[in-house]
Amino acid sequence: MRRQVYSLIVDNNPGVLSRIAGLFSRRGYSIDSITAGKTADPRFTRITVVSSGDELILSQIEKQVRKLEDVVEIKLLKDDDAVYRELIMVKIRANATQRAEIVSVADIFRAKVVDVEKESLMIELTGNQSKLEAFLNLLDGYEILELARTGITGLARGIKDVTIIE
Template sequence: MRKAVISILVGNSAGVLSRVAGLFSRRGYNIDSLTVGETLNPEISRMTIVATGDDDVLEQIEKQLTKIVDVKKITVLPLDDSVCRELVLIKVLVSPEKRQEIATIADIYRANIVDVSKESVIVSLTGSQSKINAFIELLDGFTIVEIARTGITGLERGPKGL
C-alpha cells in the first residue's frame, strides 16, 4: 500500500466535486484528504486528492478520473519533486500563566497564535503532515479542544503548469 497525491485540474462547474467523489465511493476507494480551490483562471479549479492503495488501485483511480468530462488534466505528484503542504488550526485550553509555553512551542515550529481568549488560544500552522503531527505531539501536556486540518494541497516543482 502506498499513498498518492493526485492533482486534478477540472472545469469549475456545479456537480464536478460530486462526480469525482462519486467515482471513489462507487468503487469503494477511500479519499484520505481532498482540497479544492480556483486556479488563476476562474473557470478551472484544482482538486488535490490523497488516496492510499496498491499500484493497481491507484492506476485504476487515475484511469477512471480521465473518463470524467470535467477533468482537464491529472498529475500524480512525485514525492521527491513536489511541494505539498497542509494547514491546521488547533484550539488549546491554556491559562494565562501557561500561554508563554504555547507561544514558545509555536515559535519553534513557525506557527502563529491567531486568537487568544481568557481560557484558550488558537494556533495556526502550515507545513508537511509530519511537521504538523510532531507539533501536535508536543502539545501533549495541554488540552486540545478542537483541531481543523485542511488536507494536503500541492504543486509539482518546475515551470510546468496549466
C-alpha cells in the same frame, strides 16, 4: 500499500467535487485527503486528492478519473518532485501561565497565534504532514479543544510540467 497524490485541473462547474468524490465512493476507493479551490483562471478548479492502495488500485483511480467529463488534466505528484502543504488550526485550553509555554512551542514551528481568549489560544500552522504531527505531539500535555485540518494540497516543482489552458 502506497500513497498517491493526484493533482486535478477540472472545469469549475457546479457539482464537480461531488462527482469526483462520488467516483471514489462508487468504486470503493479510499480518499485520505481532498482539497479544492479555484485556480488563477476562475474557469478552473484544482482538486488535490490523496489516496492509498496497491499499484493496481492507484492505476485504476487514475484511469477512472481521466474519464470524467469535467477533468481537464491529471498529474501524479511524486514526493521528490512536488511541494505539499497542509494547514491546521488548533484551539487549546490555556490559562495565563500555560500561554507562554504554548506560544514558545508555536514560535519554534513558526506557527501563528490567531486568537487569544481568557481560557484558550488558537494557533495556525502550515507545513508538511510530519511538521504538523510533530507540533501536535508537543501539545500532548495540553487539552486540545478543537482541531481543524485542511488536507494536503500540492504542486509539482519547476515549470516543465506547467499546463497553460487556453
